[in-house]
Amino acid sequence: MAVPKRKMSRSNTRARRSQWKTSVPTLVTCPNRACGELTSPHEACRTCGQYRGRQVVGV
Template identity: 65%
Template structure:
């Protein structure tokens, strides 16, 4: 197993980590209802993906608690 020989400085650590960033999700338009949706996922408005209806488009904003 590789073990570092010396402690990596704070500036070198931060310089390396500066390249590791999150990217924004790519949005496409739904072919059925023209709403924006994420690629390779069912549309949140109409529930269709690749010409098939997978689920009813029901939004659940609040989670029910007991």
């Protein structure tokens, strides 16, 4: 197993950790005019159960 030869400095450790970022989830509005909820793209709407204009989940 690989073992580091020297201790990593605080500045290098913090510089590496600064790249860990969270991103805001992408949301799109439901194409169903009656619903209009924000949903994740490429997923059926949790409120009305439609995906791309078709009823795919019984709600």
